[in-house]
Amino acid sequence: MPTVALSARPGRAEIDPVLAEHDPRRVVVHGTDADLAAVLLRLLRTERLHVEIGYVPSSRRSVVAAIWGVGPLDTALHGPASAVPLVRDDTGGVLVGRGEIRDLDGECYCDDALVLRGRGPRLVVAPMPDGIAVRTGRGSRLPTGAAHPVDPTARRGRGSALGRAVQVGGRPFTAVSDGVAHPRPLERRTWYRHTSDWLLAHP
Secondary structure: OOOOOOOOOOOHHHHHHHHHHHOOOEEEEEEOHHHHHHHHHHHHHOOOOOOEEEEEEOOOOOHHHHHHOOOOHHHHHHOOEEEEOOEEEOOOOEEOOOEEEEEEEEEEEEOOEEEEEEEEEEEEEEEEOOEEEEEEOOOOOOOOOOOEOOOOOOOOEEOEEEEOEEEEEEEEEOEEEOOEEOOOOEEEEEEEEOOOOEEEEOO
16 A cells, blocks of 8 residues: 655645545545544545545544544554444535534534523534434533433523534634634534445444
């Protein structure tokens, strides 16, 4: 397998020529969750979701490793790949690990379930085997997918859920995906499960 060194969070100009030249069956990414997301985005944009991805995180803080148990080089190179949910957002990006909004003042729905109304110190979303999990509250822990919706008649509340889409609206906030903050404040953000999955080598 040829080795190609790319910059952090590489874009179309770097990744697309490599994909075109080697036409790989599998690519192995050694880097951060944001680097992995950058490669996955180019596979999506070039209609190559059939290409398997192996991942060797460069940081022990990798959320992807915590969710899927990736890490060993042998698994990344030779382990079987299986389909995992591909999570996209409404500004053209993908999410492979943690999505986060802090100090949100507004509402959040996961499908039809209300999971936040009012102020919340932190909202965290993450891909899970059955969809997108979201939780609101304190602390940075990942959501588990447990269903604790907020009563729709309540004036305020915080909860959690699992579904196909997470929609957020409120006063201007900063959305962070895989450790990278969106370049401008947003009043709305949607994370949703794509119609096709991607192929990840993991135990």
